[in-house]
Amino acid sequence: MNKEKIIQTLHPLLNNKEIDQFTRLQKIISILNKSSNLTRLIDGNDYWVSQIYDSVWPFLENTKSTFNRKKYIDIGSGCGFPGLAYAITHPDSEVFLIDSSTKKTDALKQIVTEMNLENQIQIINDRIENIGRDQNYRNKFDIGTARAVAKPSTLAEYLIPILNQKGKGILYCGKWDIEEQRKLENSLKILNASIHKISRKILPAKKGERNIIFIQPNMQCPDIYPRRIGKPSKYPLGN
Numbered sequence: 001m002n003k004e005k006i007i008q009t010l011h012p013l014l015n016n017k018e019i020d021q022f023t024r025l026q027k028i029i030s031i032l033n034k035s036s037n038l039t040r041l042i043d044g045n046d047y048w049v050s051q052i053y054d055s056v057w058p059f060l061e062n063t064k065s066t067f068n069r070k071k072y073i074d075i076g077s078g079c080g081f082p083g084l085a086y087a088i089t090h091p092d093s094e095v096f097l098i099d100s101s102t103k104k105t106d107a108l109k110q111i112v113t114e115m116n117l118e119n120q121i122q123i124i125n126d127r128i129e130n131i132g133r134d135q136n137y138r139n140k141f142d143i144g145t146a147r148a149v150a151k152p153s154t155l156a157e158y159l160i161p162i163l164n165q166k167g168k169g170i171l172y173c174g175k176w177d178i179e180e181q182r183k184l185e186n187s188l189k190i191l192n193a194s195i196h197k198i199s200r201k202i203l204p205a206k207k208g209e210r211n212i213i214f215i216q217p218n219m220q221c222p223d224i225y226p227r228r229i230g231k232p233s234k235y236p237l238g239n
Helices: 003-010 016-036 044-060 083-089 102-115 128-133 152-162 178-190
Strands: 071-075 094-099 120-125 141-147 163-173 193-202 209-217
Touching: 003 044, 016 044, 016 083, 016 102, 044 083, 044 163, 071 083, 071 152, 083 094, 083 102, 083 141, 094 102, 102 120, 128 152, 141 152, 152 163, 152 178, 152 209, 178 193, 178 209
Parallel strands: 071 094, 071 141, 094 120, 141 163
Antiparallel strands: 163 209, 193 209
């Protein structure tokens, strides 16, 4: 699929201004990539489908306004996906990008400065287990995302403590099966949360299957979660 066809595929989701911004973002990341090796998904379909399309379709496929003017957090942001993609398409939202790698948060700061986006954006170099126990962030977010970070049951322990009572966590997963769903449901029960819905899509340009799992708190998450650094990934809840 050439760039023109990719853009045609994206047009129902993105306007011309947003496509121009993503083109600029691609150039900035390409330059940084030469010294920092942030991502291999930077050219052609790897960028426009595996990065951009994959990041934005859960927010834009239905009603874009549903996700406008929110307090949003992306954990394990890497070079900025889906976090920066959300920022570009929802300029009225406050955006927090979290990553434990100093190299990546330094790159994100440079990207955000050069992009000069309309959002208020904060970039934090820390572990999500620490963020989840910090009262400045706990129960504060309307939306939380995680893409290519950890297993769903681990991600639930990362996200549920930082969502407010009406918040939604969005987990980006590849193939999805009954066993994964069972483990996630078990972990969510411990966290006083549940699955809100599951959306599935086959990405364009033969980029594979994507499942989006929306999770939500049902009541206050127990204070003991998230557990200390390393435990959620080593000993996932619900397994």
